[in-house]
Amino acid sequence: MSPETDRRTFLAHSAGALAAMALVPDLSLLAREPLAPHTTALVGVGPWGRKILGELKKIDGLTVGAIADVDPSRLRGGGKRVPEAKQYDSITALLEGSPEVESVIVATPTHLHRAVVEEALAGGKHVYCEAPLAHTIEDARGIVAAAASARESGGRVVAAGLTARANPVYDHAREFFRSDAVRKLLSMRSISMKKTSWRIPSPDPSRAAARNWRLDPELSLGLPGEWGTHAFDTVHWYTDELPLTVSGGGRVLAWPDGRTVADTVDLTLRYPSGAALQFEASLGSSYESSFEVFHGLNASIRLARTHAWMFKEADAPTQGWEVYATRERIHRDEGIILIANATQLASQGKLKDGIGLPNDPLHYALADFFQGIGEGKEVATSIEEGYRATVMGVLAQRAVTTGETISFDAAHWDHGATTQQ
Amino acid sequence: MTHLPGFERLAIHAMGTRFEAALSGASPADLRSAGEVAFQEILELHARWSAFDPGSLLTRVNRLAAGRAVPIDGETFEVLALARSLWEATDGTFDPTTGAAMRTHGFRPSRPDTDPGASARASADAPLPGMGAVELDPGAGTVRFLDPRVELDLGALAKGVALDRAGESLRESGVPCALIHGGTSGVLAIGTPPDSDGWPIALDREGRIPSVRLRDAALGVSAGHGRGAAIGGGGHVLDPRTGRPGSVDRFAAVVGDSAAVADAWATAWVVRALPSRTPESLSVLAGLTDGETPTEVTHRSDPRGAFSPPPR
Numbered sequence: 001m002s003p004e005t006d007r008r009t010f011l012a013h014s015a016g017a018l019a020a021m022a023l024v025p026d027l028s029l030l031a032r033e034p035l036a037p038h039t040t041a042l043v044g045v046g047p048w049g050r051k052i053l054g055e056l057k058k059i060d061g062l063t064v065g066a067i068a069d070v071d072p073s074r075l076r077g078g079g080k081r082v083p084e085a086k087q088y089d090s091i092t093a094l095l096e097g098s099p100e101v102e103s104v105i106v107a108t109p110t111h112l113h114r115a116v117v118e119e120a121l122a123g124g125k126h127v128y129c130e131a132p133l134a135h136t137i138e139d140a141r142g143i144v145a146a147a148a149s150a151r152e153s154g155g156r157v158v159a160a161g162l163t164a165r166a167n168p169v170y171d172h173a174r175e176f177f178r179s180d181a182v183r184k185l186l187s188m189r190s191i192s193m194k195k196t197s198w199r200i201p202s203p204d205p206s207r208a209a210a211r212n213w214r215l216d217p218e219l220s221l222g223l224p225g226e227w228g229t230h231a232f233d234t235v236h237w238y239t240d241e242l243p244l245t246v247s248g249g250g251r252v253l254a255w256p257d258g259r260t261v262a263d264t265v266d267l268t269l270r271y272p273s274g275a276a277l278q279f280e281a282s283l284g285s286s287y288e289s290s291f292e293v294f295h296g297l298n299a300s301i302r303l304a305r306t307h308a309w310m311f312k313e314a315d316a317p318t319q320g321w322e323v324y325a326t327r328e329r330i331h332r333d334e335g336i337i338l339i340a341n342a343t344q345l346a347s348q349g350k351l352k353d354g355i356g357l358p359n360d361p362l363h364y365a366l367a368d369f370f371q372g373i374g375e376g377k378e379v380a381t382s383i384e385e386g387y388r389a390t391v392m393g394v395l396a397q398r399a400v401t402t403g404e405t406i407s408f409d410a411a412h413w414d415h416g417a418t419t420q421q
Numbered sequence: 422m423t424h425l426p427g428f429e430r431l432a433i434h435a436m437g438t439r440f441e442a443a444l445s446g447a448s449p450a451d452l453r454s455a456g457e458v459a460f461q462e463i464l465e466l467h468a469r470w471s472a473f474d475p476g477s478l479l480t481r482v483n484r485l486a487a488g489r490a491v492p493i494d495g496e497t498f499e500v501l502a503l504a505r506s507l508w509e510a511t512d513g514t515f516d517p518t519t520g521a522a523m524r525t526h527g528f529r530p531s532r533p534d535t536d537p538g539a540s541a542r543a544s545a546d547a548p549l550p551g552m553g554a555v556e557l558d559p560g561a562g563t564v565r566f567l568d569p570r571v572e573l574d575l576g577a578l579a580k581g582v583a584l585d586r587a588g589e590s591l592r593e594s595g596v597p598c599a600l601i602h603g604g605t606s607g608v609l610a611i612g613t614p615p616d617s618d619g620w621p622i623a624l625d626r627e628g629r630i631p632s633v634r635l636r637d638a639a640l641g642v643s644a645g646h647g648r649g650a651a652i653g654g655g656g657h658v659l660d661p662r663t664g665r666p667g668s669v670d671r672f673a674a675v676v677g678d679s680a681a682v683a684d685a686w687a688t689a690w691v692v693r694a695l696p697s698r699t700p701e702s703l704s705v706l707a708g709l710t711d712g713e714t715p716t717e718v719t720h721r722s723d724p725r726g727a728f729s730p731p732p733r
Contacts, residue, residue, distance in 0.1 A: 047458075047461050047465075050465060051465065051468075053494065054465065054468060054469055054478065054494065057478060057492060057493065057494045058476075058478060058481055073593065079495075080495050080496050080499075081494045081495055081496055082494060082495060083495040083498075083562070084495075084562055196457055197450070197453050197454055197457060199450060199453070199454035199457075200454060200458065201451060201454045201455045201458060201594035201595070203593060203594060203595045255450070255453075257450040357476075358475040358476040359476040360468075360476060363476070
């Protein structure tokens with residue numbers, strides 16, 4: 001083998017190949033104690049609401065006592081899932097008819113969140129509100145104000161439906177991120193891809209506009225709001241930084257059916273540290289699905305809902321624990337699977353079935369909310385964090401629709417409430 | 422599915438197979454959105470009923486129900502009740518308590534996240550526990566296993582239920598003409614294709630076996646040989662009476678209103694012929710896959726799913 005070949009081989013196996021470590025928390029610790037008996041309700045029984053019902057069924061101690069939706073066919077669909085639940089066409093009727101309900105999960109269209117949240121809190125219920133909290137900053141402020149009042153006067157628990165902060169694998173990876181394993185943060189990337197038109201059929205023409213609120217430019221926050229909000233919150237949680245500006249654009253490329261809400265967007269959010277987040281999302285492709293990457297001088301971390309990996313640079317210091325880590329091949333790179341308590345998990349055979357979370361991240365966010373109620377502890381995602389993420393979504397969508405660079409200022413981050421931050 | 426000009430086509434991967442739909446009779450945008458909603462139904466069922474997903478409700482049931490009653494959602498309760506009624510109607514020949522035995526015979530990968538004892542307790546050559554060992558409490562909305570060997574595998578039923586549910590969704594969305602299949606082992610037809618009296622479905626690539634034309638009907642196909650084979654695409658089928666694999670050469674095709682019911686009866690007919698037990702509402706074609714042995718046909722007069730002799 002010639003020296004030249006040796007050099008090529010060396011380059012192929014060193015400079016071009018990063019060591020990847022899958023970051024998985026101790027799965028044996030994820031089994032939660034059963035809740036004290038608790039009765040909850042769901043408002044908004046569309047596809048996401050039905051997904052919530054599926055996760056609720058896996059939480060011991062929980063009863064879905066009521067569901068509500070203005071759309072009769074969706075209400076019927078939800079009723080098939082939870083036949084034991086009473087059915088209502090509004091939050092008002094639900095509160096009147098099911099006083100035993102202790103908490104309300106709000107999964108209506110985004111622009112309807114505020115009214116439902118305010119009414120549920122006024123009725124003395126704990127509230128979990130899907131994110132983004134609202135389609136305007138004003139409505140999001142209204143939700144924060146209502147939550148602050150309910151917390152102070154009645155000890156109500158209010159959570160924002162952002163799943164990252166309750167996601168055990170994201171939490172585990174964040175420990176590495178914040179322990180200097182990444183070293184200097186250089187750049188960030190977020191991808192959200194799913195092949196779906198966002199158009200909902202409606203045999204009843206009077207329901208068509210309501211069902212297709214995501215395609216209504218007056219009501220929809222588009223991809224930056226509906227999906228980006230979650231990625232923006234993850235970046236905020238990891239870095240403690242809020243963006244200075246957002247710029248970018250969006251186009252209708254995948255589904256030119258007369259819509260004006262972009263089905264493909266790309267954005268750049270710039271942060272005080274100098275790093276930038278590149279956000280790409282499309283409704284026309286499912287390739288790469290959804291993930292965030294934090295690129296650092298020593299390592300990069302990739303988060304993908306139920307999984308997380310750390311890719312180490314060849315010149316990064318080696319930690320002692322890496323010697324004991326399990327290795328696997330990921331494309332060209334030999335990765336190290338990092339799992340807390342790996343020996344025990346291996347003895348239980350749990351390493352054979354993948355290295356990700358067993359449940360959807362939504363499950364952990366909901367479980368965290370109910371634990372917050374039962375144990376009186378703070379929830380992972382406060383409504384104030386939901387507000388900040390919503391602000392980022394609102395302004396990011398504004399950048400897409402105007403084509404302008406939008407600056408975030410102190411007034412944007414001021415939610416108006418004076419309690420919990 | 423061959424190329425169908427003028428049809429809106431969609432496909433997804435779920436339940437270990439590929440579901441595909443061809444839709445017609447409305448604008449492309451409306452057909453697309455109707456198809457997406459229908460496929461969303463399938464994905465939601467997959468999330469709950471997958472025997473391979475450690476986070477699914479079915480996995481949770483299999484892990485816990487031998488020890489206590491486990492709450493399940495209304496639709497899961499309904500499908501287990503349907504499974505029980507089909508188990509009774511087929512004299513136990515269709516039996517979804519086969520999960521552990523399927524792994525014991527190597528037809529399913531090991532799954533250590535479920536109760537590891539179930540596999541250990543399942544003998545390779547013993548009758549399956551049967552749905553009689555699955556207690557459903559409609560009042561409490563729970564399921565409990567009365568035999569620790571029970572491990573549910575809805576593979577032979579869930580795809581059919583998914584097709585039925587997708588069909589309901591498409592009809593609710595006003596789609597007048599559609600064909601959906603799940604891995605070719607189950608097919609659901611809505612209406613007829615333009616200028617035709619039915620959707621022509623070939624049961625094998627070689628044309629040795631009669632074909633079928635479907636109109637507002639469902640077809641379930643099962644075969645004793647492995648996945649991805651020429652006929653059907655269904656997995657290996659165990660004989661519940663022995664807990665051992667049934668004949669590898671046998672196939673069955675069943676036409677009826679429900680893809681779930683057709684799929685289950687096709688599975689049962691692969692294990693053994695059940696002419697006296699088969700409801701009048703079903704048309705059955707069963708036999709050996711060699712194409713030479715005469716096939717058994719039951720109730721073939723149904724115009725919604727008439728079997729046609731193969732061309733000679």
